[in-house]
Amino acid sequence: MPDTASLSAVPPDPRQGFALEWVLLCGGLLALALLISFWQAGDYRIHNEHERSRMLTQLELASNALLLRINAIELAHRNVSVEYMEGLTFNEDRLPFIRKRLRGFTEIIPLADGMLLLDDHARRLASYPPGAAAAPELSGHIAAAHVPYDRLYLLHNDSKDRDLYLASHMARPQQPAALLLTRLSRSDLKHLLDAVRYSPDMRAALYAADTLIQSSEADGHPLPPPPPLPDTPGTPHVEITGTGDATRIIARKQIRAAALDSSQPLVLSISHDLPPLFARPGHDLWLVVALYTFILVTSLPALYFLQCKRRQIHASDLAARQAILHSNAELTRINSRLEEQGQYLQSLAFVDGLTGTANRRRFDEVLTHEYRQWLRNGLPLSLIMLDVDYFKHYNDHYGHLAGDDCLKQIGSALRNALTRPRDLAARYGGEEFACILPDTSLAGALHKAEQIRSAVQQLGIAHEDSQAASVVTISLGVACFGPECDSPEALIQAADSALYQAKQQGRNQVVGMSTMQEY
Numbered sequence: 367m368p369d370t371a372s373l374s375a376v377p378p379d380p381r382q383g384f385a386l387e388w389v390l391l392c393g394g395l396l397a398l399a400l401l402i403s404f405w406q407a408g409d410y411r412i413h414n415e416h417e418r419s420r421m422l423t424q425l426e427l428a429s430n431a432l433l434l435r436i437n438a439i440e441l442a443h444r445n446v447s448v449e450y451m452e453g454l455t456f457n458e459d460r461l462p463f464i465r466k467r468l469r470g471f472t473e474i475i476p477l478a479d480g481m482l483l484l485d486d487h488a489r490r491l492a493s494y495p496p497g498a499a500a501a502p503e504l505s506g507h508i509a510a511a512h513v514p515y516d517r518l519y520l521l522h523n524d525s526k527d528r529d530l531y532l533a534s535h536m537a538r539p540q541q542p543a544a545l546l547l548t549r550l551s552r553s554d555l556k557h558l559l560d561a562v563r564y565s566p567d568m569r570a571a572l573y574a575a576d577t578l579i580q581s582s583e584a585d586g587h588p589l590p591p592p593p594p595l596p597d598t599p600g601t602p603h604v605e606i607t608g609t610g611d612a613t614r615i616i617a618r619k620q621i622r623a624a625a626l627d628s629s630q631p632l633v634l635s636i637s638h639d640l641p642p643l644f645a646r647p648g649h650d651l652w653l654v655v656a657l658y659t660f661i662l663v664t665s666l667p668a669l670y671f672l673q674c675k676r677r678q679i680h681a682s683d684l685a686a687r688q689a690i691l692h693s694n695a696e697l698t699r700i701n702s703r704l705e706e707q708g709q710y711l712q713s714l715a716f717v718d719g720l721t722g723t724a725n726r727r728r729f730d731e732v733l734t735h736e737y738r739q740w741l742r743n744g745l746p747l748s749l750i751m752l753d754v755d756y757f758k759h760y761n762d763h764y765g766h767l768a769g770d771d772c773l774k775q776i777g778s779a780l781r782n783a784l785t786r787p788r789d790l791a792a793r794y795g796g797e798e799f800a801c802i803l804p805d806t807s808l809a810g811a812l813h814k815a816e817q818i819r820s821a822v823q824q825l826g827i828a829h830e831d832s833q834a835a836s837v838v839t840i841s842l843g844v845a846c847f848g849p850e851c852d853s854p855e856a857l858i859q860a861a862d863s864a865l866y867q868a869k870q871q872g873r874n875q876v877v878g879m880s881t882m883q884e885y
Contacts, residue, residue, distance in 0.1 A: 379680065384673050391669055395662060402658060406651055414615075418604045420564075421617040421636055425602050428562045428570070429619050429634050435477035436532070439548050440518055440625040442471040443534040446483070446546055450536050461492050468494040471548075479551035486543040498549070517627045520574050521547070530555075530579055555580040562636050573633040614639055718793040720770055721777025729792035729800055730854075736788075736804050737854045740847050748811030750801040751861040752818065752842040755873040757797040759831035760838065772827055772838055773797065779821045783814070800861075808846035808878055815842040815876040823874070839874035841865060846879075 449464055468481040472494050483492040490498075521531040530550040535543065559570035559582035571581040602619040614637045621632035716728040724732070733749070740747040754760070754776065761769040773793075780791035780799060790802040801818070803811050819842055827838040843864025845857055860879050868877040 381673075381677065387669060387673070391665060395665070398658060398661070402654055405654075409651075417615060417638065418617070421615065421638060422602050422604060424562045424564065425617045425619050425634060425636055428558060428636075429602075429621055431558055431561075432477075432572075432621055432632075432634065433623055435475065435554075436518070436621070436623045436626060438475045439471075439478060439532050440534075440623070442475060442478075442481075442548070443518065443532075443546050446471075446481075447534070447536045450483070450544060450546075465492045465494060465496075468492060475548075477550055477554050478548050479554070480549040482547045482549070484545045484547065486545070488545075491544065518623070518625050519627045520630050520632070522574060522577065522579055552580065556582055565638060567639040568636060570634075570636045573635065574630045575633075718777070721773050721793050721799075723777045723780060723799065724790055724792035726792065726794060729790065729794065729802070732790050732792075732802055733854045733857070736802060737847075737857075739804065745805045746807045746810075746846055747857070748803040748806045748808060748844060748846040749857050749861045750803065750811060750815050750818070750842055750844050751794065751858070751865045752799050752801070752815075752840045753865060753869070754797040755834045755839045755841055755869075756829065756832045760829055763829075763831045769797075775825050775827060776822055776838075776840070779825060780818060783818045783821055800858075806846075808844065811844045811846060812876060812878045815844050815878075818842065819874070819876055834873040841868040841873045842876045843868055844876060844878040 446464060446467055449460060449467060464483060468483070472478045472481050480498045481494055482490060482498055485491055517534065519533045519535075521533050522529075530552070531547040532550065533545055533547045535545055555572060559572065559580065562568070562570045563582060569582065572579055602617060604615065604617045616635060616637040618633055618635040621634060623632075626632065716724055718725040736747050739745070754772070757769065757772075760772060764772075776799070777791070777793065780801065784791050784801060784803075788804045792800050792802070794800040801814075803814060806814070819840055822840045823835065823837060825838065829836065829838045832839065843861045843866070845860035845864055847857055864877045864879050868875050871877065
């Protein structure tokens with residue numbers, strides 16, 4: 367219903383702001399044109415920075431993955447070195463154990479394709495796979511290499527199609543020198559480089575110094591030699607090379623493994639064709655210009671016709687407000703009476719006037735509904751029937767007004783004890799109450815019944831004529847739906863039978879039907 371105060375106020379004449387609207391529209395169109403110009407000017411920079419950031423992220427992921435594999439190989443070399451150098455003299459009996467270690471490391475390290483233990487003359491002492499040997503053309507290179515004891519040395523033959531090794535030197539006094547080599551898997555290296563690419567025209571490569579040792583090429587294009595890195599090892603660099611359609615953005619980073627010999631630094635490089643990156647922004651610019659033109663040719667006539675329409679609406683709005691104000695007060699009065707009557711009828715329909723709990727009608731409706739829910743989903747449904755002990759004696763001794771007050775306090779205790787939204791406490795009749803507990807097993811209902819019994823007793827309502835206690839107490843019977851209870855009436859009968867047993871056994875206690883199915 368419209369607010370009376372807002373209807374009483376006379377709306378201002380819209381013609382007073384028409385001139386300002388034209389100024390704002392023209393200014394907005396001009397500002398939009400300037401915004402498009404600035405957007406176009408900065409679009410190249412935004413896309414360039416985005417691509418740089420994306421390539422640096424891919425570069426970091428790939429370099430970290432490669433670094434983890436190199437470090438794993440270095441740890442394997444150290445482990446084999448300890449086994450080889452154990453004792454003062456070399457013992458060939460340890461070679462079978464070393465072969466097992468070589469096999470284990472080869473199988474668990476992703477980048478390792480085989481491991482060889484060679485003496486100082488490049489002769490094989492142990493290897494995995496069995497019979498593996500270094501490429502003949504590398505034998506002289508291996509023998510002549512001065513590999514520090516605590517460093518990994520990259521051995522290659524200046525070809526990206528031949529074997530690639532990481533080697534470390536093992537020696538101590540009174541023992542023959544040895545060289546441990548791990549053959550790197552070309553397929554694993556290519557898979558690692560393939561994972562960097564997120565576009566078909568991207569290329570990725572791994573260099574040792576200025577020598578290409580592995581690449582992942584797009585469309586078979588050859589890779590150019592890498593430009594020299596600035597004197598900041600370990601820091602990624604991004605630059606743009608070439609002109610026209612051959613322009614590429616290149617990101618490179620040197621792999622800085624602590625155990626890797628720095629005389630042949632590993633450099634990871636990825637590149638991307640630059641022209642395709644800006645094909646879509648140019649297409650977007652045409653769309654924006656077309657949209658701006660459409661806005662320009664439609665907004666000016668639209669504002670004119672809108673102002674004409676608003677003048678007509680203003681006149682009819684004044685007449686409508688008067689009619690609405692006339693009926694507004696009557697509608698308010700009618701709505702208020704309807705709300706009061708609805709609340710009163712709701713109270714009469716569902717609430718017991720004395721105890722504030724649900725009445726018998728509401729109890730029957732809820733129990734029937736929960737019974738249907740039990741049939742549908744099979745979740746347990748329990749019922750508590752309770753009766754005030756010796757309540758007739760209480761009324762005879764203290765009077766009916768005191769009895770009514772006693773029932774009010776018990777009803778309040780029941781409502782406080784049932785905290786879940788679907789639980790229901792109802793006055794079943796006279797001094798008898800019932801509690802519906804959905805989704806509650808017999809054990810849970812017995813526990814809740816004991817809480818209710820204790821809460822009522824703790825009210826401390828004096829009852830001198832009670833044979834159960836010196837205060838008002840209750841007896842409770844509990845039942846749960848099971849095979850023996852196939853209807854709401856059967857559940858009530860079961861709970862009532864349990865209540866009868868509680869009274870027969872001395873009152874002020876809880877009894878559950880032992881024959882009921884436990885969920």
